[in-house]
Structures are given as structure tokens and as C-alpha cells.
Amino acid sequence: MSFKREKTKDYFLLDTSVENMFINEYMASAPEGYVKAYLFALMYTNLGVDFDNEDIAKQLMMEEEDVLKAWTYWEKMGVIRKIRKESGNSLDYDVEFVLLKNMLYGTHEEAPRISSEHGIDAQMADREYREMFARIEKALGRVISGSEMVEILSWINDFGTETEVVGFAFEYCAGRNKKAVRYVGAVIKNWIMDGFRTMEEIRAHLEQIEGRSGDYRRVFRALGFKRNPTEEETRIMDTWFDKMGFKMERILEACAKTSGISSPSINYVNRILENWFAEGGKTGKVEGITNSDKMRYYELLREAEAREAEKRRQEVYSKVPRIREIDEEEQKLASSLSRIAVSNRIDKTEAREEIREKIDKIRTEKAFLLTDNGFELDYMEAEYRCPLCKDTGMLDTGERCQCFTEITEEKIRLLAKA
Numbered sequence: 001m002s003f004k005r006e007k008t009k010d011y012f013l014l015d016t017s018v019e020n021m022f023i024n025e026y027m028a029s030a031p032e033g034y035v036k037a038y039l040f041a042l043m044y045t046n047l048g049v050d051f052d053n054e055d056i057a058k059q060l061m062m063e064e065e066d067v068l069k070a071w072t073y074w075e076k077m078g079v080i081r082k083i084r085k086e087s088g089n090s091l092d093y094d095v096e097f098v099l100l101k102n103m104l105y106g107t108h109e110e111a112p113r114i115s116s117e118h119g120i121d122a123q124m125a126d127r128e129y130r131e132m133f134a135r136i137e138k139a140l141g142r143v144i145s146g147s148e149m150v151e152i153l154s155w156i157n158d159f160g161t162e163t164e165v166v167g168f169a170f171e172y173c174a175g176r177n178k179k180a181v182r183y184v185g186a187v188i189k190n191w192i193m194d195g196f197r198t199m200e201e202i203r204a205h206l207e208q209i210e211g212r213s214g215d216y217r218r219v220f221r222a223l224g225f226k227r228n229p230t231e232e233e234t235r236i237m238d239t240w241f242d243k244m245g246f247k248m249e250r251i252l253e254a255c256a257k258t259s260g261i262s263s264p265s266i267n268y269v270n271r272i273l274e275n276w277f278a279e280g281g282k283t284g285k286v287e288g289i290t291n292s293d294k295m296r297y298y299e300l301l302r303e304a305e306a307r308e309a310e311k312r313r314q315e316v317y318s319k320v321p322r323i324r325e326i327d328e329e330e331q332k333l334a335s336s337l338s339r340i341a342v343s344n345r346i347d348k349t350e351a352r353e354e355i356r357e358k359i360d361k362i363r364t365e366k367a368f369l370l371t372d373n374g375f376e377l378d379y380m381e382a383e384y385r386c387p388l389c390k391d392t393g394m395l396d397t398g399e400r401c402q403c404f405t406e407i408t409e410e411k412i413r414l415l416a417k418a
Contacts, residue, residue: 016043021100026079034070036060038079042097065185069154071095128163129153130331135167138381139174143359146337146352148181155185159192164199172206175394203295214394215241215248222255223264233266240270244277248405294393294404297412301391304415305382313380320373326366333359 018039027035040056053071057064074080083094136152137144144152155161166188173184196202216229216237229237240246254272258264317324333355340351370377384391389401 018042019100022079025100026077030073030077031070033060033062033066034073037062037067037070038074041095045097063182065182065189068158069151072154072158132163132167133334136170139167139170140179141174143334144181146340149334151181151185155188159188161188161192161197162199165191165197165202168199168202171392175389175392203299207295212238212241218248219251219255219266219269222252223258223266223269229266236266236270240273244273246273246277250276293412294407297407297415298391298393300415301385302382305384305391309380309382316370316373316375316380320369323366323369326362326369329362330359333362 016039022038030038037056037060040060044051053064053067056062057067060067071080071082075082079098079100081096081098083096133144133149133152152166155166156163169184169188169191170179173179173187178184191197191202191205194205196205216234219237220227220229240251251269251273254269254276255264257272258268261268337352337355340348340355345351367377370379386401386403389403393401393404
């Protein structure tokens, strides 16, 4: 005689065992979406079904990025482990669910539980991270919240990227009038997934995909077109830059000659430029300077401006020591805001408001101290040579700034020596 139990082939009629320790100690304080991701993935652990983060996101109507953040959160809490693969991709890993009862009875090595608060405190104590957040706030034109700090730090942990890349991403997106933190995170994720991790790789990548597309937009706007160029039109425009060597100013001059005709076209402009090219000597081409050289110029320019701003900051601190104390106090208050944002306090709103009032108060004091001692309010900030693009070469509209065309080999050479 044998005994058997009927088995169902419908996964959704089965049961999923959830440890009470998870419910009592972890679930209540965790973000709702993270709990959903945990439970949904747990359901599939014993079913032998292949699925990934994209599948989880679709099923739960979440963003895939939020699913990735969930695993980072649960790893820090010690309830899952990320089993890294050998692909070299920081996002390529398996998730192993920890048996919480084993941790309780000491039968398994306990994973370190690192709270979000601790992580923020440790990283905010690092000058590199403070400078990154200052750079981000400058790009956004506002103070970032504690929850946004947590999200930004999660990118560094999840994507394995650099603080310099994160700061640059915010400046890059702000230059295109895209200031949503989630949008910037998606941009960084795409760079990493495409294999671009360092600033050099990202700049080369952006130069390739954006340098010429911005030129196309300028030409089309000059012609009054409100559409994207066709493949043939981009081929023709490429010959103007690459084969004929015309500068943008010369091309726009040719576009202006279409103002008297009823139906301007790329072919019409092309005939004008072909005639000029045949005449010779009218391209106005600047030899030896690439768009990559110009972008490097802007980088060196911003670095020099940051050094000058630091000198002015130290000058102010030396003359008015209280301002240094205020800046340090503001950093501590910002860190406190972050801790409150990830805490389980029932008075979160009141606590945040109290800290913001303190920040406003000391900022007002700082403003009075600066003006009373003969300093402008923005004396410690970086001074941009071009206020339109803030020395990035790009306007808020996504177009090249006029100053981009004014860069010469001599300017680059002098800045590099400075």
C-alpha cells in the first residue's frame, strides 16, 4: 500500500510559506513595493520557473528600477543575498532568500544588517559624497530630500557607478530641462547597461550620439521644419560637416537664403553649399579641434571654476568663522533629514518641518553675515564664464550654446596650462 497526494499543476493554487520573523520584524517598516517584490519572488523560488526582474516589474506594475532597489534594500536588511555572476555586469545576479530562523538560532552566519540611516551617515561623512550632493542640488536648483538621497545612493550601490558620473548625469539632464530624479536614474542605468561606466566612456558615447543630432536640430529649426530628418537628409547634412568641412555658422547662412522661397528644402541648401565648396576658401573650417576637445575644454573650465570657488570659500571661512560653522551645521541637518526619511517615526512630517525651519534660519543668518562683511551672497559659488549654458556647452533647449563655436585651440591650450 502507498499513499499519494494529488498535485496541482496550477501554480496559483499552491501555498507560499512566509516566516513569521519576516512579518513581525521586517515587513511593517519596509516600503510597500519592496514587500510586494519580496513575496512575489518568494512564491516562485520552489516552482522551478525562470523569471527575472522585468517579469516581476510587469506583474506588479512597478518600475524595474524599483525592483532592483528592493533587492538592495533586502540585502542590507540581511534577508536575501545577491549571488553575483561572472559577467562583470553589476546588475547580473541571482537572489537567495535567507532562512531567518537560522539567524535567530545561530545555525547560519548572519548577514550584516546595515540600515539606510547608517549608510547615509557613513557616506555623507565622505567629502566625495558631499560634493556630489552639492553638485546635484546646484543642477536641480533646490535642496534634495532625504528619500531622494537614499535613492541616489542606491544607484551607486546597484549600478556600481561613480559619484562623478552621478553628478554629471544631473547636470546633463538639467541642461535638457529634465530634472526628475527618477529620469536621471534611468539615464544612468542605460549608460551602465550599455557598457559606459567611466566619465571618458560616457563623454565619448554622448559625443557620438548627440554632437551631430544637435546640429541637425539647429538646421531644421533654421528652415522652419518641425519634424525629424529623414535618413537621406541626415546623409546630406553629414557631407556638409565631414566632406565639405563647413562650420555651423556658414551652414546657417546658407539656410537663411531660403527665406525668399515658398518651399525650402535640404536639397536647396545643399546646392548652395556645393557651389560655395566648389569656389573654395569659404568653409571657415577650424582644423584640429574636435567636439570631444571642446567638451574636455568645458570640463577643465568647470574644474578651474570649482577650485576658485573653494579658494573664495576658504577666504570667507577665514574672515567669518561662523559661516564655516553654519555650513557644517547645515550638512548635519541635511543628514538628519535623510535619517528621518527612512525611519519609522510617527512624527516624520513634524520632525522634517522642524529641521527645515532650522535650515532656513541658519541660511538667513549666513546671508546677513556675508553681506555685513562685504561679500556677495553667491561669493562662494562657482562663477561661470557663460551664464547661458553654465559652461556645459548645452542650453536648456538641448541646443549647442553660442560659446561652443567660439572655442579655439588657443583657448584650450591656455586653459590646459592653467
